[in-house]
Amino acid sequence: MFGYIIPAKCELKVKDYDRFRAAYCGLCHSLKRHYGPIARFVLNFDFTFLAILLSYDAETIPTDKKRCIAHPFRKRTCCNGGKPFRRAAGYSLILTRWRLRDAIADSGFLKSLFYRLLARFLGRAYRKATHDFPDFDTHCRTQLECLRILEAQNSGDLDRVADAFAQILPHAAEGVTNETERRIFAELLYHIGRWIYIIDAYDDLEQDKQTGNYNSLAARFNTTDGKLPDEDKDWLQTTLTHSANRTASAYNLLPSGLWSPILENIIYLSIPSVTESVFNGRFRRRLGRWERKETL
Amino acid sequence: MSDPYKVLGVSPSASEDDVKKAYRELARKYHPDNYHDNPLSDLAQEKMKEINEAYDAILRMRNGGSAGGGSTGGASGGSYGSGKYAQIRMAIQTGNLAQAEQMLNATRVTDRGAEWHFLMGSLCYRKGWLDQARQHIQQAANMDPMNREYQAAAQQMNSGGFAYRGGFGDGGQRGCVDPCDCCTALLCLNCMCR
Numbered sequence: 036m037f038g039y040i041i042p043a044k045c046e047l048k049v050k051d052y053d054r055f056r057a058a059y060c061g062l063c064h065s066l067k068r069h070y071g072p073i074a075r076f077v078l079n080f081d082f083t084f085l086a087i088l089l090s091y092d093a094e095t096i097p098t099d100k101k102r103c104i105a106h107p108f109r110k111r112t113c114c115n116g117g118k119p120f121r122r123a124a125g126y127s128l129i130l131t132r133w134r135l136r137d138a139i140a141d142s143g144f145l146k147s148l149f150y151r152l153l154a155r156f157l158g159r160a161y162r163k164a165t166h167d168f169p170d171f172d173t174h175c176r177t178q179l180e181c182l183r184i185l186e187a188q189n190s191g192d193l194d195r196v197a198d199a200f201a202q203i204l205p206h207a208a209e210g211v212t213n214e215t216e217r218r219i220f221a222e223l224l225y226h227i228g229r230w231i232y233i234i235d236a237y238d239d240l241e242q243d244k245q246t247g248n249y250n251s252l253a254a255r256f257n258t259t260d261g262k263l264p265d266e267d268k269d270w271l272q273t274t275l276t277h278s279a280n281r282t283a284s285a286y287n288l289l290p291s292g293l294w295s296p297i298l299e300n301i302i303y304l305s306i307p308s309v310t311e312s313v314f315n316g317r318f319r320r321r322l323g324r325w326e327r328k329e330t331l
Numbered sequence: 332m333s334d335p336y337k338v339l340g341v342s343p344s345a346s347e348d349d350v351k352k353a354y355r356e357l358a359r360k361y362h363p364d365n366y367h368d369n370p371l372s373d374l375a376q377e378k379m380k381e382i383n384e385a386y387d388a389i390l391r392m393r394n395g396g397s398a399g400g401g402s403t404g405g406a407s408g409g410s411y412g413s414g415k416y417a418q419i420r421m422a423i424q425t426g427n428l429a430q431a432e433q434m435l436n437a438t439r440v441t442d443r444g445a446e447w448h449f450l451m452g453s454l455c456y457r458k459g460w461l462d463q464a465r466q467h468i469q470q471a472a473n474m475d476p477m478n479r480e481y482q483a484a485a486q487q488m489n490s491g492g493f494a495y496r497g498g499f500g501d502g503g504q505r506g507c508v509d510p511c512d513c514c515t516a517l518l519c520l521n522c523m524c525r
Contacts (some may be wrong), residue, residue, distance in 0.1 A: 045369070120427045158447060178411075193462045194455065194459075194460035195461045196456075198459070198460065201459070211522070215374060218374070222369075222370055222371055225459050226459060229459060255437065270465075272491075273488075273490070273491040274462050276492070277461045277491040278459070278461060279494070280365075280491060281459065281461075281492065281494070283494035283495065283496055284366060284375075284492075284493075284494045284495070285371055285496055287361070287494070288361075288366075288378065299499070300499075303497060304499045305495075
């Protein structure tokens with residue numbers, strides 16, 4: 036969906052890289068199994084991370100060898116993740132659906148037609164996901180509604196705008212039964228969400244300037260031609276670092292498990308380095324490489 | 332109490348040095364500096380207590396005598412100001428954010444001094460509203476440059492906070508004095524003298 040939550044591949048052990056790919060394939064299969072083949076279009080790295088995070092206490096990682104449309108000839112190892120993967124699949128459908136609705140409202144005629152068609156295609160899968168997770172659906176809708184209102188007001192209150200979005204993710208931990216761990220997840224996911232929202236806004240700054248769309252950073256800071264002055268850039272980077280640190284501190288309180296190496300790679304290493312590369316404009320290219328690799 | 336070796340993540344046959352190393356690593360991980368004003372600070376404190384007890388237990392088992400545990404360096408409560416602000420401070424610390432926010436907003440704009448900004452900043456920090464938190468805390472530090480609490484908080488906000496990141500990258504542990512750093516510094520000094 037956003038694609039900022041990816042592991043730092045070069046720092047992963049080969050077995051962990053394979054495991055991450057198995058999780059990615061596993062989420063894809065979960066989407067298909069529970070919500071039909073079309074649901075596979077919403078597959079993304081962010082929710083793969085969520086699936087892994089929600090499996091933090093898994094005692095085993097069962098895998099299967101499966102073929103799929105993307106890999107019809109050679110069977111791929113895919114993680115049979117059970118409930119957490121099903122949750123991540125459902126949540127990603129719900130969030131995609133509501134973001135599509137926003138995209139339809141924001142785009143021009145042709146583009147909105149395309150989004151409408153996509154929403155139409157995903158209709159059945161989405162309804163099934165709503166049926167499975169009605170609370171998440173309501174919550175998601177309310178928060179995105181809140182975000183829309185703030186956007187319409189051209190709000191320069193960065194924290195409030197980011198908060199509207201960041202409040203969505205903590206709800207993804209509704210299935211965690213342990214009260215303490217739910218608290219940890221709430222803090223962790225809040226700051227991940229805040230980080231995603233702000234880094235995305237920064238990444239889109241120039242594009243939004245051209246299209247005239249709302250951008251929370253353009254409203255908060257004084258920008259010239261979609262660029263932030265260095266002083267504000269530093270300020271923003273510090274606030275992102277701070278959110279990354281709060282995420283890491285929260286993560287450290289969770290018990291460690293089989294998925295820890297990948298989670299640590301993402302939380303300790305990748306988030307700070309993605310921040311860095313978005314700020315010096317190298318991120319898009321890097322992401323492109325990942326995606327090409329995955330579709331091979 | 333659970334198995335102290337399990338708590339520290341070492342095997343019962345581990346050498347004393349390994350136990351010490353594991354203990355140090357965990358103490359860095361859950362150090363109160365990483366959780367200052369954090370909504371999860373109580374959980375970090377519990378963890379800290381747990382590993383301190385485990386370490387003490389292991390030392391006792393091995394030495395047969397009592398041993399001094401690690402220092403927790405508990406978080407200081409900060410100075411308590413006048414009545415209303417003390418109440419707000421209390422509300423923030425106990426996690427009653429709605430009440431604190433209401434009381435802060437009820438303060439007349441003309442009465443909003445350094446302490447008001449500091450508390451507003453702390454409240455924002457707790458909520459995760461880090462942009463505003465930094466603005467308010469900086470404002471407090473500017474209004475009362477002699478107050479050490481405000482200055483320390485402003486410094487933390489400007490640096491982006493701390494978090495333990497294991498062996499990865501710069502975890503932001505710059506504030507701590509590492510024994511290794513100390514040794515390296517001495518070594519360098521030694522070389523220079525020659």
